[in-house]
Amino acid sequence: MQKPEEAYSIRVIPDVKIVNKGILHTENKIEGEEYRSYIFLNFERITNKGYEASPTIRDDTLYYVNTKRNSLVMQKEFGQPEELFKLGKISKYTFHDKGILVIGEDKTDKKSPFVASKLKYRFDSRGLLRSRLSLYLFSHGELRKVVSGDFDVTDVATNGKRIIISATKEGDDYGLGDLYEVDVETGELKRITKGEGTVVAVAMNEKGEVAYLGHREGKTPWSTAKVILPELGITYQCGKTCGNHVLSDLFDGVKDRLIFEGDVIVSPGQEGGEAHLYLLSDGKSQKMTDGKIVVRSFDYKEGKLVYTYSTPEKPVVLYYEGQTYDPNPDVKGLSPQRVEVNGIEGWAIISGENNPTILFIHGGPHTAYGYAYFIEFQYFARNGYNVIYSNPRGSQGYGEEFAKACVGDWGGKDMNDLLLFVEEVKRKYNLKGKIGVTGGSYGGFMTNWLVTQTNVFSAAISERGISNLVSMCGTSDIGFWFNAVESGVTDPWTEESQMKLMRMSPIYYVKNVKTPTMLIHGEEDYRCPIEQSEQFFIALKMNGVDTILVRYQQDSHEHARRGKPKNMRDRLERKLEWFDKYLKK
Template sequence: MDTVEEAYSLKLISEVKVSKKGIFHTETWIDENKYKSSLFLNGSRLTFGGKETSPQYDGEYLYYVVDGKTLVRQRPYGEPEKLFSLGKVHKYAFHKDGILVVGERKENKETHFVAGKLKYRFDGRGLLRTRMSLFLYNEKGLTPLIEGDFDVTDVVTNGKRIVISATKEGDDYGLADLYEVEGNELRRITGGEGGIYAVAMNEKGEVAYLGHRKGKTPWAVKEVILPERGESYLCGNYCGNSVLSDLFDGAKEKLIFDKDEVITTGQVGGRVNLYRIADGKVDQLTEGNIVVRTFDYVDGDLAYVYTTPEKPSILVYPRGDSKTPFEYDPNPKVRGIKPEEVNGEVQGWAIIVDKNAPTILFIHGGPHTAYGYSYFIEFQFFAKHGFNVIYSNPRGSQGYGEEFAKACVGDWGGKDMEDIMKFVKTVKEKYGLSGKIGVTGGSYGGFMTNWIVTKTDEFSAAVSERSISNLVSMCGTSDIGFWFNVVESGLDDPWKQESIDKLMKMSPIYYVKNVKTPTMLIHGEEDYRCPIEQAEQFFMALKMNGIDTELVRYHGDGHEHARRGRPENMKDRLRRKLDWFNKYLR
């Protein structure tokens, strides 16, 4: 962990699939500044191209996706057979008529683009020249079934019935519904408005989804909903996983509907475990201070992948009642420093290497995500370089109930900042810290970093990433700012005079004359979520006011630059943050 190369030398398990042959998994790593991935069976490597993901075994063929674009199938010991290619293949599922595919056509970036709706670009995708559509592949080739100026975000089938989730009704705002596909027609299943983040179907054709029906409410607690039964269930305090990590495994929200059981993750504070819903009851399947990243469940057979602050990625296959579960650790020599939980008014953690050492406060984004018991490359890197690392879940964080998550709405920089500053005071007193303190965060954490340096001089240095400085300009430049900033600020229309006034007074740029803290700004040039103009404004203001500042711009990176950015940029970013904090905190 002494170098950034060592910090990013991890191997991560990004997918797991239970089959009659055993456990398939996808392993992801960085090699020569490129992401690589291969398929493994029962811990042994199967493929060697370095671009294989999404394994499925039908009893005869192994199917998988190459380079995110091409579906292939392969018999044991046979050569892989290319079936079809798209611009992107997001998911595929087996149906009696062929293979259902959620994918995007290849885009033509050479032509002009005309925007006609509010959502015309999206972070990680750029200008929406193509949309996610539903295709059917069979002996006739690849045929489009459902496509339009919206996204098909998921597909499930029992081999006969087909159900998709799609943003057909609420595309501008990222709201989704379930639809049954009947030929080329859609029959809407869900009522109201809300978000859908994963869908599952059992053998009988019943559907369940992970999400909510609470409209444009980013703070809404997700539940497992069975819409055709009129049932909903809560796993812990929040169904799914909002606990952050900077692991580059690309893990996604998931649930499994097997016979009459639904399996998914559930969050309580900073812990994420597996839960089973059956017979109208919710039971917790795993225990401990862990964060489950992904899983699979077939006929009572469970496999899952979890992370802890000490171990980046562990695959567990309990094998039913076996007393010797299969465990696979792709990083046997890696062991992170274990944090200590620090609970004052909010839940938090501290990695204390020396009470006289400098300390870095990390602030999470969202704001409705959370820190917890996941491995953080950056936390371990700074701890190994002699910094104390502290982090907490202030009001607005998920995992503590919806009222707690909603508590920062209309009050960014208010009680949430109070929680953060009280946490810092608690940690300083508990451990007798005497060194200087720095602050850093990304997205909403970048907003809070910018905000804090306008309100207090307690921090001797700051690094603000993919940040927000002006909530008004962001309403017109962000892919979601036109609605997200509005509801998060407790408003209904950002363009009223009184709304502009409130948004400006909630913006760090409004108070930038107060800043005395040396502040570095880091941003991806292709960030559509918090566009780089947010960092540019704050940088120019700081520079004109004589504050030590730098603006680091990463070409080719979007909002995920610290988690799934270009590897060379991620490494450079850690070096620059280390140099900045060494300069001002030592």
């Protein structure tokens, strides 16, 4: 047996960096009701407050972000920490010949009235967009705003002279991004990218050449991401897609990035359930890492590479120059077995053929499960369950055609893939116990959908799920466009489109449900708003289905990955109680 406190007792490493003194990394852990972060130099801890993140060393001076005060701190060797400035939020900083470039937000009054005037007026985990991510320059003791507006500056790269940003200036409502060259004196912008697409990360080499991770395919969440050098007309692909879409519930908050040094670019890339690093140069893409792993963070400098990776057995391992460092030496997860059914990749952690089984369904839908540590998988396996999970059509990492296969068909081929996977796992491992199902976001949609379409499952738990694709178009931060393109409609407000969206919605078939269903939702979820679970809960209740709705205050769509620690522990306990009630008794 494992308790939720044990499950969340691990340490994670969100950041690694090569500096002139060796290796910097940060370690995050949960202490009581807080996430705490500490900085390590060459594997020795050098900060103690627990609010230090995003470190670097420049000219023998340590810089880092104080996450409690939202300030940038400078600490000279053998000196005391000195706070340089504060903001409402600091997302990134980097060094320019004229000072420190910073992406951040102003602090705002969250209690004053708010007036919405555009489609994108709130965003999950950020709330109402009272302030936007801007580019600042800190120079000679003063912080000056360089680029700002009713859009977000999402990344910045510089060689000390030239400055390139990515921003949502042209397509903010729809999450589209472009590259711009910035005049640091005037804030004037010169657009570099053409067409419409996304920009995930930006990098620049010493010569001022620019590369970005993303695509130019417009509003297409399923599109394969590439590394693009827009001014040189060069494009690279890493595995099946550049970037890492393999899910984990580790609370490290890692995001994709690029390194561009000399004529070499280092990028993450995914193939199936693995995520690796790729060296891009001379028109070629060369894999730098191997094995059944998911690389989560990395740095590259002067031919040296440091990275962290996750496996089903290990939350995180840091690798540098042939050496490994494990911040969780006593943690050893149960190993899954790979199962392939009709070309669909999946995995099974089998704790016993007589034990009940839980099917987990990932969100996205264009993400994937794979070889990353999953706190929740290990928790249920340690508590007497078989844990099974797969990547049905729609998942990323198997090519664009595969990822697009669920578009306009949510609950069609993807559902069939999942049901066939369940049948094959039952047969292969001679499983005799009852079967439950759970998932979050799109996985919550699919959980809701499955209980309206089949009675295969003896219990279900839908998290941050979707029940009504029509109402979500008007309540989600992205639903007005995301639901439309994913459902294969242009305008979600025509009668024909609304009927298609309704027929793709679990609520339309709620009269069919017999399965006991728990619904879990964060009160501040703006991606799949809590009204989605409220509708399904009331409908199930009125139709005599055993159901409860668990609402977590102050939690967003990230409630299972970065929620309030007490809520995350409570969530695991409640899920176990629900499945124990219907699958074990």
